[in-house]
Amino acid sequence: MLKRIASIVVAATVAFSGLMFSTGEQAEAATGTFAYSKVNGLNIRTAPSLTSSKVVAKMDKGQRYTYLGKSGSFYKINYKGTHRYISASSTYTYLKASTSTSTTVSTSSSSKRSKLVAESKKYLGTPYRYGGTTTAGFDCSGYTGHVYKKAIGKTLPRSSRQQYSSAKKISKSSIQAGDLVFFSHSGGTIQHVGMALSKTQMINSETGGVKYASFTSGYWAPRYVGAGSYL
Known part of the structure; x- marks a missing residue:
């Protein structure tokens, strides 16, 4: 039976x-x-x-x-x-x-993403400050660099343009929480960066301070240039 x-x-x-x-x-x-x-x-x-x-x-x-x-x-x-x-x-x-090593890498990546998300939310409302890299005030890349350093001990390049240049490029459909999303106000060089929380939402330091924003609708959507991963 x-x-x-x-x-x-x-x-x-x-x-x-x-x-x-x-x-x-x-x-x-x-x-x-x-x-x-x-x-x-x-x-x-x-x-x-x-x-x-x-x-x-x-x-x-x-x-x-x-x-x-x-x-x-x-x-x-x-x-x-x-x-x-x-x-x-x-x-x-x-x-x-499939190997046990790949499973370990996947688990490690997931853990890092969770840490990045948790760390990023600690600074909601922190004021925007041009050139800022501390909790007294962040500019866009100062914020992402601070979050990465505090959450997973990784040092990112200082500017948004450098962070984009050094990151592993990924498609929009492949974006996961913890990846970085990049923008240009003028359609030229990279001028802004935020950290993705999902395939549509990011957290970033912009006018008004650290806040949530959509990168698939509203102000940032037409200024989106690409995404990159350091994980």
Whole structure:
């Protein structure tokens, strides 16, 4: 009886969206091998073809899905319980097995983000001061630098332009709490920085002091230039 229940559970687990994964696919998935994107906007297709398939979604750099095997010049992946395909070109993708090290790195990154968010909120209402880097008053980059140093012991470059230049660039859709978002008032060089709290909201030091603001609507939306991560 127990064997029968177990077999039913296994069958239900592998039968996503009416698609039964083969024994080989189950073995690939069991090894914890993932297909990663090297670029932003990598097409996820319905079939292993450039001409006879539809694009159903896109992957950003660093995103991953469970690898289920190779089909011609495509990797087969488990995308929301369904077979989907991405390019297997080394220019766009790579494979990597899940390891305890990667889990540790992920956990560490999550912990750092939580610390940054908690630290950033301590200074809500602190006045804006041009050139300021202390709790007596912050300018935009003085604030982000102070938060990073206090929260995780990381020293950032002094100016917003330098912080943008040194950060690892990430897409808007990949922004997480603790990442930095950058702006230009004139459409030229970087002139302002804030720290993201979500994919739409940041905390920053601007006119009126340290406050919350949206970077996808209102004043900052049309001035958004890009995002960067130090995590």
